[in-house]
Amino acid sequence: MNVSRVGPRANDRTQVCRPSTRAHMQTIGFIGLGAMGTPMAWNLEEAGHDLLVYNRSDGPTEPFADAGIDVADSPRAVGQQADVVVIMVTDDEALAAVLDGEDGLLIGLDSETTVIQMSTVTPEATEAAAQTVQAQNARFVDAPVSGTVGPAEEGTLTVLAGGDDDVIDDVEAILAAMGEPIVRCGDVGDGARMKLFVNLLLGDMMSAYAEALTFGAAQGLDLEAMQQVVEAGAVDSPLFRIKGDLIAERDFQPRFPVDLQFKDLRYANEVANDVGVQLPQTAAARESFSAASAMGHGNEDMTAVLKYLESIADVTVER
Structure with a gap:
């Protein structure tokens, strides 16, 4: 096909070297x-x-x-x-x-x-x-x-x-x-099972993190100080670092939307029922993401589950 790129790019990674030949390529x-x-x-x-x-x-x-x-x-x-x-x-x-x-x-x-x-x-x-x-x-x-x-x-x-x-x-x-x-x-099928495993954990972590931030903000704790404590201890993770920065900026642009996280938690709960495993934390997280979607945040980033929790507590997590 010998494609030369003349149109707009979905991403620009000019620093990465890629092979230029197309010989024998499928x-x-x-x-x-x-x-x-x-x-x-x-x-x-x-x-x-x-x-x-x-x-x-x-x-x-x-x-x-x-x-x-x-x-x-x-x-x-x-x-x-x-x-x-x-x-x-x-x-x-x-x-x-x-x-x-x-x-x-x-x-x-x-x-x-x-x-x-x-x-x-x-x-x-x-x-x-x-x-x-x-x-x-x-x-x-x-x-x-x-x-x-x-x-x-x-x-x-x-x-x-x-x-x-x-x-x-x-x-x-x-x-x-x-x-x-x-x-x-x-x-x-095991690839799909592993994907639900990791997204179950992702959804539970994001929901728990949003709950903790709302809990702290409702008591007047400073967001920057809360984030410092998270990053200094055993609960530190790349997820909390990345999402914490975005929450501080009130940036809810979709990297992984609420609706997709809700869908994955729904799938995980369905599979759990089939294999006889109880997922109480995941069921609760699923409902939080469902509520955030119902509020109109379904196309926002998964961090927007925070907005549902903020609305209940009548508080805003901000700097």
Whole structure:
């Protein structure tokens, strides 16, 4: 395809050296150009892969088209033209919509195609997708990612890979263009399970942190002093450092939106019910994120769960 970049960039990482040759590179089809998918797709292009993109709405594809990158008109067309297809969509329903139907990805697959499912979906949806893909004699890798928009732009997402080791070996360079480390989690479905594990912990931590800040602010404690105490002790974490700085600035621009965190906690609770595990803290965190969404903060960063707690306490966490 020999793409020269003439259009706008989703991110600019000129300090990172990327191979310029495209010899022997496979064509990668990328489905789902949201806040995460867009920089992931650019990283594949920067790594030298021939790229073909598809998104349900046209807007996100325009920078790729402007750069001379092919835009498919359906998931089916992606399957017909790509050697490897990456899927990065919102939820179980979106994954099913990509796969099924007369213009769905499944129709375009054959034994030469590998599908890498990188969306955050349930293990059940992942395993069902694998079965339908493999029924077309195509190969399947379960590889959701841990991280937000910043790591997606930097190519430092943690890849949670599940599936046949031989298949993962074959696509490892593709995965490495989007993230590191690549953690091998087990069979197909185990990547999805690991993703819910880490996002369960993320949601619980964010909810607890927001509660603690609200508790302190309601008593007149200084935000900077609270943050200093957190960072000096055993509870220090990158999450609290990063989100603390954003909260101090009242910056709720979406890095990982409330609605997506709520969705992941809902999935985690559903899986927990299936396997007979009680998640009382996660259930409470889910309700806090649900309430924040109901207040109109669903498209704001997950830190906006704080706004729900502030509204109850009639206090603002600020400098």
